[in-house]
Amino acid sequence: MNGTTGTFSRLRSAFASSPLAKTALVVLGGLYLAAVLAGWLAPYGMDDESRGHSWAPPSSWHWVDGRPSIHPVSYTFDENARRVYVEDSSRAVPVRLFVNGRLFGLDSLEAAATSEGGASARLYLLGADARGRDLLSRLLYGSRVSLSIGIVGVSISTLIALVVGGLAGFFGGWVDRLLMRLCEVFMLIPAFYLLMLLRATLPLDWDSRVVYLSIVLILSFIGWAGLARVIRGLVQSLRSADYIVAARALGVPPLVILRRHALPQTFGFLAIQATLSIPGYVVAESGLSLLGLGIQDPQTSWGNLLQEAMSIAEIRLHPWSLIPGLFLFAAVLSYNLAGDALRDALDPRSDR
Amino acid sequence: MIPMLLGVSIIAFGLLSLSPGDPLAAQRGNPQVPDELIRRIERQYGFDKPVPEQYLRWLGRVVQGDLGYSFKFKRPVADVIAERMAATLLLALFSTLLTWFLAVPLGVWSALRRSEWPDQVVSVLAFVGMSLPSFFLALLLLYGASVLPELPLIGRIPIGGLVSPGFDQLGPVARVLDVLKHLLLPGVVLAIGGLAGLQRVARGSTLETLSQPYILAARARGLSDRRVLWGHAFRNAANPLITLLGFEFSALLSGAAFTEIITSWPGMGLVALEAVRSKDMFLVMATVLMGSLLLLIGNLLADILHAWNDPRVKLS
Numbered sequence: 001m002n003g004t005t006g007t008f009s010r011l012r013s014a015f016a017s018s019p020l021a022k023t024a025l026v027v028l029g030g031l032y033l034a035a036v037l038a039g040w041l042a043p044y045g046m047d048d049e050s051r052g053h054s055w056a057p058p059s060s061w062h063w064v065d066g067r068p069s070i071h072p073v074s075y076t077f078d079e080n081a082r083r084v085y086v087e088d089s090s091r092a093v094p095v096r097l098f099v100n101g102r103l104f105g106l107d108s109l110e111a112a113a114t115s116e117g118g119a120s121a122r123l124y125l126l127g128a129d130a131r132g133r134d135l136l137s138r139l140l141y142g143s144r145v146s147l148s149i150g151i152v153g154v155s156i157s158t159l160i161a162l163v164v165g166g167l168a169g170f171f172g173g174w175v176d177r178l179l180m181r182l183c184e185v186f187m188l189i190p191a192f193y194l195l196m197l198l199r200a201t202l203p204l205d206w207d208s209r210v211v212y213l214s215i216v217l218i219l220s221f222i223g224w225a226g227l228a229r230v231i232r233g234l235v236q237s238l239r240s241a242d243y244i245v246a247a248r249a250l251g252v253p254p255l256v257i258l259r260r261h262a263l264p265q266t267f268g269f270l271a272i273q274a275t276l277s278i279p280g281y282v283v284a285e286s287g288l289s290l291l292g293l294g295i296q297d298p299q300t301s302w303g304n305l306l307q308e309a310m311s312i313a314e315i316r317l318h319p320w321s322l323i324p325g326l327f328l329f330a331a332v333l334s335y336n337l338a339g340d341a342l343r344d345a346l347d348p349r350s351d352r
Numbered sequence: 353m354i355p356m357l358l359g360v361s362i363i364a365f366g367l368l369s370l371s372p373g374d375p376l377a378a379q380r381g382n383p384q385v386p387d388e389l390i391r392r393i394e395r396q397y398g399f400d401k402p403v404p405e406q407y408l409r410w411l412g413r414v415v416q417g418d419l420g421y422s423f424k425f426k427r428p429v430a431d432v433i434a435e436r437m438a439a440t441l442l443l444a445l446f447s448t449l450l451t452w453f454l455a456v457p458l459g460v461w462s463a464l465r466r467s468e469w470p471d472q473v474v475s476v477l478a479f480v481g482m483s484l485p486s487f488f489l490a491l492l493l494l495y496g497a498s499v500l501p502e503l504p505l506i507g508r509i510p511i512g513g514l515v516s517p518g519f520d521q522l523g524p525v526a527r528v529l530d531v532l533k534h535l536l537l538p539g540v541v542l543a544i545g546g547l548a549g550l551q552r553v554a555r556g557s558t559l560e561t562l563s564q565p566y567i568l569a570a571r572a573r574g575l576s577d578r579r580v581l582w583g584h585a586f587r588n589a590a591n592p593l594i595t596l597l598g599f600e601f602s603a604l605l606s607g608a609a610f611t612e613i614i615t616s617w618p619g620m621g622l623v624a625l626e627a628v629r630s631k632d633m634f635l636v637m638a639t640v641l642m643g644s645l646l647l648l649i650g651n652l653l654a655d656i657l658h659a660w661n662d663p664r665v666k667l668s
Contacts, residue, residue: 020476185359190606190643192621196628197364197640200371283485287610290487291625306488310614312511315495322495325488333483340479 014345021341024334031331035143042137043105043123047298050122053132055083055318059124064092070106074119082317086119093121127320129308138300139324145301147331149216150281154274157220158227162263162270165231170239170258180232183225191222195284198222199293208299215294219281227273234266272339272346279335286328302328353648357641364640365410368633369403376423377631410637420634424626429638432623437642439514440612440619444604446535447542448597455547456593459554460581466559474551482548486607490541490614497537510534512616538615542608546600553592561589587661594661598654602647 015021034041052074059070069092073085093110100108111121122128126135168179186194198218238244239262247257286303288294290310295301305324309315315322376393379385394400397420398409413420419429462471497509510516516530561567562585570580609621616622620639627635 181359185356185363188356188644188647189360189363189640190602190609190647192606192609193624193640193643196624197367197636200628200631200636201367203372279483286485287487290610291613306491309491312494312498315491316498319495322488322491325485325491329484329488332485333479336479336483 024337038140044137046141050132056128072119072121142300150278153219153281157223160224161227165228169232169235186225279332450543451546455550463558478548602650
């Protein structure tokens with residue numbers, strides 16, 4: 001490991017020399033900022049439904065009186081019993097900035113007035129779902145779950161790996177054998193099956209916060225074993241280092257040596273490893289929610305939103321329900337690009 | 353190998369017995385099933401006994417080759433698994449072949465054109481492929497296939513399942529073609545997912561091999577670039593790739609699950625989901641055990657292939 005300044009300048013030069021990695025950082029920063037500000041950026045609340053706008057397509061913009069506006073819409077059914085939306089072009093509702101305590105949206109009074117055909121105005125930048133909820137707003141609220149779960153999950157599994165790998169590597173003997181056999185058994189169960197098994201032990205109909213927590217726990221349970229083995233190897237090689245032997249001779253208790261002197265040596269490696277594995281957690285949460293085993297409506301996440309696109313008939317009728325997947329893709333791609341630059345900067349072996 | 357599988361079965365059985373729900377719920381709710389029968393099934397499978405005893409009874413039956421009965425499919429578990437395993441292996445084989453035919457030439461090509469535009473384009477594409485979650489890619493391709501007009505040779509690309517309706521009436525050649533057509537979508541999804549990693553390894557390994565002294569020596573003797581690459585460098589560069597083959601195959605078992613579910617390919621992933629959803633105890637146990645077994649075999653395969661291609665490695 002280099003000193004802090006060396007590491008920092010290597011990091012900076014790695015990101016400065018790669019425009020892709022820089023862009024990735026900006027995209028990630030934007031996504032996280034949007035997640036934090038979701039309550040203000042989203043034109044509607046998370047569960048704000050409008051039954052009259054079931055599957056409304058993205059609103060089309062019109063320029064009325066020098067202002068961007070939208071027309072109220074209402075639907076009828078065509079001969080194939082498909083919903084067709086028609087605009088009431090006699091009335092235009094302007095899209096305003098800083099309205100209803102949010103960044104943008106329709107003024108609630110102006111939007112509430114219904115026209116003769118029963119059409120009312122609602123702003124859908126990316127379309128609506130079956131209950132007429134705004135996809136953009138749900139995407140923004142959902143990004144809170146999707147983007148946080150990776151970081152929380154990685155932290156927990158790194159913590160488990162540190163404890164297990166540290167104990168096994170430092171004490172050796174039967175502790176080591178027992179813990180490592182346990183790791184190997186867990187690594188032998190293919191991730192998807194372990195995911196299914198763990199999910200089966202927890203009921204679905206809990207409070208949303210509990211569901212979030214249990215999903216985080218499940219995800220952390222999958223990643224820890226491989227990491228624990230690597231940490232064990234690192235700690236094992238440190239055990240005979242002079243300063244550890246010296247600390248022992250001075251009578252420092254073993255657990256203090258492990259916590260204060262041995263484990264901190266693995267942190268540089270762990271930082272890279274954690275960044276590289278975050279996208280895996282993000283995808284796993286989305287997959288779980290996509291199968292209906294994760295975050296439950298009305299709470300939302302990108303995977304949960306993508307559930308609307310699960311059947312081919314649904315995608316053909318409302319292709320905009322695929323949009324959450326694009327956000328997922330952007331986040332994972334950015335994480336991968338940034339992680340790659342990080343690895344190049346911090347891992348001396350990767351000089352190519 | 354056996355102790356590891358025992359460990360897996362204990363963990364899986366323990367987790368399942370923690371899970372709420374009743375494997376016989378459907379039968380209990382059905383007024384046509386007499387209580388007497390349910391009690392008999394309970395006694396037969398030991399559902400009324402404590403968990404450790406249930407586990408030992410299950411283990412005893414498995415050792416004798418009886419994987420139990422699937423309450424969801426109303427067939428012996430072994431039959432269900434055999435059918436689904438064949439589908440998963442077929443898919444894994446197809447997509448592995450596809451990945452290799454694409455990734456290895458791409459990797460070698462970008463190594464030869466290092467830092468030029470082909471290398472950069474391929475590496476960006478590889479990142480894109482690596483970052484597309486398989487389920488999203490599957491949904492995108494499903495959408496693409498559904499809006500695609502009829503193609504000249506293939507006709508419409510089927511959007512899910514293993515065979516078309518009316519498969520039984522087809523001749524042998526038409527049957528093979530039908531299954532191949534159905535393989536196309538899930539196979540491409542999995543191939544794109546695996547492509548990126550393999551291409552990067554192929555590129556790195558080719559670059560490393562090309563910088564070796566014996567390559568320089570071969571060049572100095574005036575061999576053509578083509579002979580140097582395919583006659584001398586390639587087999588050595590392929591070493592790490594061949595090791596990957598086994599791991600790749602076992603990774604497919606787990607990674608294929610989402611693709612299987614979305615394209616309704618009737619493989620192990622789909623059956624695992626169905627089994628967990630309906631609390632079909634014996635079926636869940638069997639899928640987990642088979643998945644782990646395949647993973648073990650994949651790792652073993654990787655070791656054997658590695659030893660076969662690299663004389664420096666000896667199997668102990």
